Amino acid sequence: xxxxxxxxxxxxxxxxxxxxxxxxxxxKAGLDLLQEVGFANATCDAIAERSGASKATIYxxxxxxxxxxxxxxxxxxxxxxxxxxxxxxxxxxxxNLKQFTRVLMGSNGRLFAAVIAAAQTDxxxxxxxxxxxxxxRRALFRTLLERYRxxxxxxxxxxxxxxxxxxxxxxxxxxMVRHVELTLAYAENLxxxxxxxxxxx
Amino acid sequence: xxxxxxxxxxxxxxxxxxxxxxxxxxxKAGLDLLQEVGFANATCDAIAERSGASKATIYxxxxxxxxxxxxxxxxxxxxxxxxxxxxxxxxxxxxNLKQFTRVLMGSNGRLFAAVIAAAQTDxxxxxxxxxxxxxxRRALFRTLLERYRxxxxxxxxxxxxxxxxxxxxxxxxxxMVRHVELTLAYAENLxxxxxxxxxxx
Amino acid sequence: xxxxxxxxxxxxxxxxxxxxxxxxxxxKAGLDLLQEVGFANATCDAIAERSGASKATIYxxxxxxxxxxxxxxxxxxxxxxxxxxxxxxxxxxxxNLKQFTRVLMGSNGRLFAAVIAAAQTDxxxxxxxxxxxxxxRRALFRTLLERYRxxxxxxxxxxxxxxxxxxxxxxxxxxMVRHVELTLAYAENLxxxxxxxxxxx
Amino acid sequence: xxxxxxxxxxxxxxxxxxxxxxxxxxxKAGLDLLQEVGFANATCDAIAERSGASKATIYxxxxxxxxxxxxxxxxxxxxxxxxxxxxxxxxxxxxNLKQFTRVLMGSNGRLFAAVIAAAQTDxxxxxxxxxxxxxxRRALFRTLLERYRxxxxxxxxxxxxxxxxxxxxxxxxxxMVRHVELTLAYAENLxxxxxxxxxxx
DNA sequence: ATCTAATCGAGACGGTACGTCGAGTCTTCCC
DNA sequence: GGGAAGACTCGACGTACCGTCTCGATTAGAT
Numbered sequence: 001x002x003x004x005x006x007x008x009x010x011x012x013x014x015x016x017x018x019x020x021x022x023x024x025x026x027x028k029a030g031l032d033l034l035q036e037v038g039f040a041n042a043t044c045d046a047i048a049e050r051s052g053a054s055k056a057t058i059y060x061x062x063x064x065x066x067x068x069x070x071x072x073x074x075x076x077x078x079x080x081x082x083x084x085x086x087x088x089x090x091x092x093x094x095x096n097l098k099q100f101t102r103v104l105m106g107s108n109g110r111l112f113a114a115v116i117a118a119a120q121t122d123x124x125x126x127x128x129x130x131x132x133x134x135x136x137r138r139a140l141f142r143t144l145l146e147r148y149r150x151x152x153x154x155x156x157x158x159x160x161x162x163x164x165x166x167x168x169x170x171x172x173x174x175x176m177v178r179h180v181e182l183t184l185a186y187a188e189n190l191x192x193x194x195x196x197x198x199x200x201x
Numbered sequence: 202x203x204x205x206x207x208x209x210x211x212x213x214x215x216x217x218x219x220x221x222x223x224x225x226x227x228x229k230a231g232l233d234l235l236q237e238v239g240f241a242n243a244t245c246d247a248i249a250e251r252s253g254a255s256k257a258t259i260y261x262x263x264x265x266x267x268x269x270x271x272x273x274x275x276x277x278x279x280x281x282x283x284x285x286x287x288x289x290x291x292x293x294x295x296x297n298l299k300q301f302t303r304v305l306m307g308s309n310g311r312l313f314a315a316v317i318a319a320a321q322t323d324x325x326x327x328x329x330x331x332x333x334x335x336x337x338r339r340a341l342f343r344t345l346l347e348r349y350r351x352x353x354x355x356x357x358x359x360x361x362x363x364x365x366x367x368x369x370x371x372x373x374x375x376x377m378v379r380h381v382e383l384t385l386a387y388a389e390n391l392x393x394x395x396x397x398x399x400x401x402x
Numbered sequence: 403x404x405x406x407x408x409x410x411x412x413x414x415x416x417x418x419x420x421x422x423x424x425x426x427x428x429x430k431a432g433l434d435l436l437q438e439v440g441f442a443n444a445t446c447d448a449i450a451e452r453s454g455a456s457k458a459t460i461y462x463x464x465x466x467x468x469x470x471x472x473x474x475x476x477x478x479x480x481x482x483x484x485x486x487x488x489x490x491x492x493x494x495x496x497x498n499l500k501q502f503t504r505v506l507m508g509s510n511g512r513l514f515a516a517v518i519a520a521a522q523t524d525x526x527x528x529x530x531x532x533x534x535x536x537x538x539r540r541a542l543f544r545t546l547l548e549r550y551r552x553x554x555x556x557x558x559x560x561x562x563x564x565x566x567x568x569x570x571x572x573x574x575x576x577x578m579v580r581h582v583e584l585t586l587a588y589a590e591n592l593x594x595x596x597x598x599x600x601x602x603x
Numbered sequence: 604x605x606x607x608x609x610x611x612x613x614x615x616x617x618x619x620x621x622x623x624x625x626x627x628x629x630x631k632a633g634l635d636l637l638q639e640v641g642f643a644n645a646t647c648d649a650i651a652e653r654s655g656a657s658k659a660t661i662y663x664x665x666x667x668x669x670x671x672x673x674x675x676x677x678x679x680x681x682x683x684x685x686x687x688x689x690x691x692x693x694x695x696x697x698x699n700l701k702q703f704t705r706v707l708m709g710s711n712g713r714l715f716a717a718v719i720a721a722a723q724t725d726x727x728x729x730x731x732x733x734x735x736x737x738x739x740r741r742a743l744f745r746t747l748l749e750r751y752r753x754x755x756x757x758x759x760x761x762x763x764x765x766x767x768x769x770x771x772x773x774x775x776x777x778x779m780v781r782h783v784e785l786t787l788a789y790a791e792n793l794x795x796x797x798x799x800x801x802x803x804x
Numbered sequence: 805a806t807c808t809a810a811t812c813g814a815g816a817c818g819g820t821a822c823g824t825c826g827a828g829t830c831t832t833c834c835c
Numbered sequence: 836g837g838g839a840a841g842a843c844t845c846g847a848c849g850t851a852c853c854g855t856c857t858c859g860a861t862t863a864g865a866t
Contacts, residue, residue: 017832166395180362198395591765599800
């Protein structure tokens, strides 16, 4: 039954189908180059050469270099930052900040910093990062936050985006400025501070 | 006698002296272009043309495009962010976040972002930014925060650096990611959220 | 029974037979494009699109773009340049030069020029043009010239190929260089000059 | 006096002057490549690499590959085809056809063919070839032909341009179609045929 | 009053990557 | 097996910006 339905619905496009192995080789090459030589030096020519793909193929599927690298970035980081449902806001904030810190402490931290840095000088990166990372992930987080608010765990007058900025902003700021070391202890203290506020209770 | 003394003291280099007006025209052109077309499109050729200077002159005094803009950054921003003493922590946080936001909202915001971005790939920029901006300003802020803590306005167990990260991190995060507009209202809400925490009181 | 006999006699290849309508659509599309946009811009993709054929079909039957266009060229021009038998050399030269000029003056002139031009940069065109146009036509002309020589109408020491070069060379030269207009009057004067030579009789 | 005048007239342009050695290296590389690999494979990348110039420099001074090669063509062939004055029409025709044939037989033959071919698809090449090569050279030849006609060595009713077409057309036709080898013997026979005509005297 | 040494504007230059385009090949499904 | 659709590799195209260089003109102090 399932087969019949799929047969009818998923009408295969005519012509040679896209070779997914090529897509993956391109993304892998992009990711490797991003870590090895940085965003600016991860050229499309190099990606093409290393992946064994042609530049034409790259540009058929991505509008520019930035899009390729962001795509690779997203594909790499998405599984490393799964969205878990936890029962209370304390748990939620603490868990996510520690999880995110753990990612930023590894080699992916440099990746994150490189992407955000590139976004400052490249409009393509900026919009790709927004539409492929920030926007979709925020949409997912929003439903959780709405539940917390409905349960009275989060003040009514707080803007969701801003809540997330307060959570993740300090971590990314530290990642990029590096005035002190990024540690799990920092993340825990941060969670506490963010939850309770600067004013004494 | 006079000559000899001046010779010894000032040790004037032979040849035509540097024309300071050119330096200022270059910095101004760089800032203007940054504001108008963004970092990537603020090309050295454009800076040269607009300032009436030659590219050779630019590269004689700065190693690259980023250096020009960082130079402009320090010169422009330092006077715009004076440190004011206010009596309560609420006032302090609100005042400083709004003041900083006002700076970031203008063309200097791009400048700030560009410097932090450059720091991700350039160790010199990184340490220069730390030692000429972050560290000295944090040292000044620290004395204020210590007073607030002594007066019981700030919990004892909060790390000073982290307090500042929680304040400025969200703003800089928003500056660089730009998922929503940076406004004074955002800054006020942020101050409120940071002071009271995410948990309901 | 019928089936068996046909099978044996015609030795029909297995599978779907070649669709001759496709061949003609391809040649027509190639010819049209050749005249409209010239040899260089008559791309295979455009031929495929206009003819409704796929590129694979084109490359199954012709080794390359040049072959397609030459094939089209020959098919178009052969009926337009029939070989007529005339009794005297004067008539022969005058008739053929005028007939050829008439062809070159129309849109087929650009076609001819395009093919010869393409032959300069494309070995495939060169040999195709020689084997499909020059060689077979010269073979036919040769028998006529031999008869004229036998009748004493053409000096014995003249090389046949060279006679044809002297006849057609000037026309093609003018076609390609275009320093003056190609006209029937030009052809008539040319015939006279070629027949009588430059020296006064 | 002379100095004063030159001082006033030849006012040097500001900025770094064009490096003529680069221009010559580019033209030489273009010619060499043309000879070695043909027009189609004489790519701009190859010219840049071989000449040691950058592609940007090539495209700063020439609009495209064809222009580079035509420029080289004129500079190369002009000194190789000097115009000599000879006393009789026979001598004149024989000498010039042999001289021209000698040029076409060498590597410059491909050059000539390539330029005429390029002119078929490129209006700029067409007019440049006419104005920089055909027109000025024909003007020079015309005075010679006028003298021959005045001396009764050339029939009165022959058009000068057509006389030259009859002389050079066959050679260029052979050059481009290459149905037989181009030799000095061919040139001599051609001269004889052109002078005496196809009809027996 | 020259001489020397540096600055400056103009712009040519080598280099590197960009993003595009066409040729010719290969892969899938349909008939 | 023939054919349409279209993905793919290869390689050249022409453009843009970077940072360097080479000029002549300029501007001072030194002789």
